[in-house]
Amino acid sequence: xxxxDLFSNAVVSxxxxxxxxxxxxxxxxxxxxxxxxxNIAHPAFxxxxxxxxxxxxxxxxxxPVFVGLLAAPAFFVxxxxxxxxxxxxFERTGQESLSGLAFFFGVMFIIxxxxxxxxxxxxxxxxxxxxxxSWRIGFVDFPLRMLVPFAVAAALTAAIYVxxxxxxxxxxxxxxxxxxxxxxxxxxxxxxxxxxxxxLGIATAAIAGSLLIVIGPVEPSVGRLYIGRAFAxxxxxxxGSIKGMFIAALILGIVESMxxxxxxxxxxxxxxxxxxxxxxxxxxxxxxxxx
Amino acid sequence: xxxxxxxxxxxxxxxxxxxxxxxxxxxxxxxxxxxxIGPNGSGKTTLINCISGALFNDEGSIRxxxxxxxRMLPHRRARLGxxxxxxxxxxxxxxxxxxxxxxxxxxxxxxxxxxxxxxxEAMDLLQSIGLGHCAQHNSAGLTQxxxxxxELARALAAKPRLLVSDEAMAGLSSAEVDEILEILLAxxxxxxxxxxxxxxxxxxxxx
Amino acid sequence: xxxxxFWGTLAAIFVAGLALTTVxxxxxxxxxxxxxxxxMLMAVAWNILGxxxxxxxxxSAAFFAMGAYTTVxxxxxxxxxxxxxxxxxxxxxxxVGFGLGYLTLRLKGVYFAIATLAMAIVIETFIAxxxxxxxxxxxxxxxxDKHLWFDSYIQMLFMVMLLLTLGAxxxxxxxxxxxLGRGLAAIRDDEVAAESAGVPTLRLKLVSxxxxxxxxxxxxxxxxxxxxxxxxxxxFNLFIAVNAIAMPMIGxxxxxxxxxxxxxxxxxxxxxxKVTVSSELxxxxxGVMLVVFITLAPQGIVGLVKKHWKRKP
Numbered sequence: 001x002x003x004x005d006l007f008s009n010a011v012v013s014x015x016x017x018x019x020x021x022x023x024x025x026x027x028x029x030x031x032x033x034x035x036x037x038x039n040i041a042h043p044a045f046x047x048x049x050x051x052x053x054x055x056x057x058x059x060x061x062x063x064p065v066f067v068g069l070l071a072a073p074a075f076f077v078x079x080x081x082x083x084x085x086x087x088x089x090f091e092r093t094g095q096e097s098l099s100g101l102a103f104f105f106g107v108m109f110i111i112x113x114x115x116x117x118x119x120x121x122x123x124x125x126x127x128x129x130x131x132x133x134s135w136r137i138g139f140v141d142f143p144l145r146m147l148v149p150f151a152v153a154a155a156l157t158a159a160i161y162v163x164x165x166x167x168x169x170x171x172x173x174x175x176x177x178x179x180x181x182x183x184x185x186x187x188x189x190x191x192x193x194x195x196x197x198x199x200l201g202i203a204t205a206a207i208a209g210s211l212l213i214v215i216g217p218v219e220p221s222v223g224r225l226y227i228g229r230a231f232a233x234x235x236x237x238x239x240g241s242i243k244g245m246f247i248a249a250l251i252l253g254i255v256e257s258m259x260x261x262x263x264x265x266x267x268x269x270x271x272x273x274x275x276x277x278x279x280x281x282x283x284x285x286x287x288x289x290x291x
Numbered sequence: 292x293x294x295x296x297x298x299x300x301x302x303x304x305x306x307x308x309x310x311x312x313x314x315x316x317x318x319x320x321x322x323x324x325x326x327x328i329g330p331n332g333s334g335k336t337t338l339i340n341c342i343s344g345a346l347f348n349d350e351g352s353i354r355x356x357x358x359x360x361x362r363m364l365p366h367r368r369a370r371l372g373x374x375x376x377x378x379x380x381x382x383x384x385x386x387x388x389x390x391x392x393x394x395x396x397x398x399x400x401x402x403x404x405x406x407x408x409x410x411x412e413a414m415d416l417l418q419s420i421g422l423g424h425c426a427q428h429n430s431a432g433l434t435q436x437x438x439x440x441x442e443l444a445r446a447l448a449a450k451p452r453l454l455v456s457d458e459a460m461a462g463l464s465s466a467e468v469d470e471i472l473e474i475l476l477a478x479x480x481x482x483x484x485x486x487x488x489x490x491x492x493x494x495x496x497x498x
Numbered sequence: 499x500x501x502x503x504f505w506g507t508l509a510a511i512f513v514a515g516l517a518l519t520t521v522x523x524x525x526x527x528x529x530x531x532x533x534x535x536x537x538m539l540m541a542v543a544w545n546i547l548g549x550x551x552x553x554x555x556x557x558s559a560a561f562f563a564m565g566a567y568t569t570v571x572x573x574x575x576x577x578x579x580x581x582x583x584x585x586x587x588x589x590x591x592x593x594v595g596f597g598l599g600y601l602t603l604r605l606k607g608v609y610f611a612i613a614t615l616a617m618a619i620v621i622e623t624f625i626a627x628x629x630x631x632x633x634x635x636x637x638x639x640x641x642x643d644k645h646l647w648f649d650s651y652i653q654m655l656f657m658v659m660l661l662l663t664l665g666a667x668x669x670x671x672x673x674x675x676x677x678l679g680r681g682l683a684a685i686r687d688d689e690v691a692a693e694s695a696g697v698p699t700l701r702l703k704l705v706s707x708x709x710x711x712x713x714x715x716x717x718x719x720x721x722x723x724x725x726x727x728x729x730x731x732x733x734f735n736l737f738i739a740v741n742a743i744a745m746p747m748i749g750x751x752x753x754x755x756x757x758x759x760x761x762x763x764x765x766x767x768x769x770x771x772k773v774t775v776s777s778e779l780x781x782x783x784x785g786v787m788l789v790v791f792i793t794l795a796p797q798g799i800v801g802l803v804k805k806h807w808k809r810k811p
Binding site: 343344345364365366367369370374375377381382383384385386390393394395397398399400401445448449 | 677680681683684686687688690691692693694695696697698699700752
């Protein structure tokens, strides 16, 4: 018999994990879900964010989440630059599919190797007051190292959702996704808008990275485990839907947590791919997809 | 019944809750010409996709030369003799115009003749529709009308018994429309049944 | 390249290799050449699915590792000689390739690429848990005493890899200009149009993944004897996967000679950097070269040469 205790803890930790996964996937939801740019290097940028949080935390004692927010503007600029290169090299000439993929694969590899060269393969972690503490309601645990990322991720998702639906730039990004020509005819520059969107996507990686290292120790190759998760969430949620992405992230978190608790943690990475496969087979448009 | 090249009965195709085709019946005899007109969104391309196999219908049946092809994959239908051109041309962009024709000649038309014969056949075909001069050009850089001709040429290279032409003339000038029409009529004279989907009434009336 | 010139060149290279083994004694060179040839074989294999057919495989290391671990397992169980191990490695690789194709038949573009990553991770997890071949702790392979008439075992391994690589290049060239190759190119350029032109796309894609898997399995089969210690980290290394993609993309993916050029260029650079600067930095080189090359020359070196030729009157 499965104890209520074990079950509810698995669900709760799945929910909290899922919230964090939303922070991981939201950048990709913008870049891949809206703009069809296959940035498989997105998780690698998250790892960079995690390492920056580690550096500033171990050197100066800054709170990691604070570091993430601080680093976000710099990541935005980096993202804009990378998109410009991607656009000039691939989008303009129509080479996106094979070359674009290989480009981001190369970027991902470079990031991982540079991190290994500088920091080696040892696990790094951060120190903060709330890591190690846990709230308890009944027989259910709410570890703060998971609760804080959940809260930040939820806030981030809400902020981006509002940005997308209420601000000019946000709506312009959605417009670019849906009808690029009409947007041009209305006087907006699609390239500048996509640059903005890509920068925004990478900026979220800074925050997601800081959350990642709060949850657990990080080493350079950890990013690869998140490629499947991020894409699974974006596809399950439906390309172009921020709301759907968040729900899909929670679903994935819960499923992974269940599998991990009842079948063993070594199966967790496979869950995401399984979810992706099932979604593509049964309902490729996802839960709230636009297509 | 059995002398019909194409027999479509009760064809139903749904996309989620939207019914694109609701019990469509079409029949085409050998060497017949059929014009198909209708407003955008009326399901013309969906019908072609079901006939060619790019989509599978939900209900109904499709028979080609008496054979039930309802669940057959597109490449097998192509080998049986069902050819279609695409509304937006889809050339094989890394290949020259000539090489574009080798693919249907070697696959759909099952030509196992030596390389030289296939190349000759392709050249003949190109010349017969007026593309002989750009045989060695890369197919990605063609003019609009030449792209449309290449689309048709590729369909012809498959040696079809039925050709479905999907708005091959859209956006062309008057003279260019006549060129394409001549190709279709000439093909039809050789015994190939043609279904022409078109908006340009002048062409449909002449068809 | 005309057939006679091609086969003549292959034969000449093979003879040159033999001649080299009689005059050169320094084992370092055979190590380096073995690695470059192995990378070339992987690149040629990758290009069959990637360049010819247009489906990007990110999980090349998995096929390679399956070849290596087949050797480990069969050596432990039966003690088979190297040629049989190579055949077995190729068969296993081909089987995995077939399985990958079968499972991912309907996926396109990025979803297929992610599926290859998934497959690589899953296979790596299984192997890491398989204690018979050493699991996560790895497995030692003793260098055999027999090395035919060569001075040392590494010389023999070099010649074996040379033969395998030349064979793969020949197969690749045959594919490139055959009816099958044209079908693959049609799939790459426009899969829907190819299908309606009579190309059995599913079947050809399966052939492509199987041949690629088989070649990569063959590349991995002698690996345990080369390194003498095999563990999942070294066998499933991302570096192998990146090399397999970078070399064809740098050399040029549409032509059989692309991966050859790419492997020679990147492989030699890596060896030079390994010796002169540092062995960690050499790993970085391929990533940088990949990004720089595909940004500036997306058609690879073959593409640059073609463009140059077109300009001349």
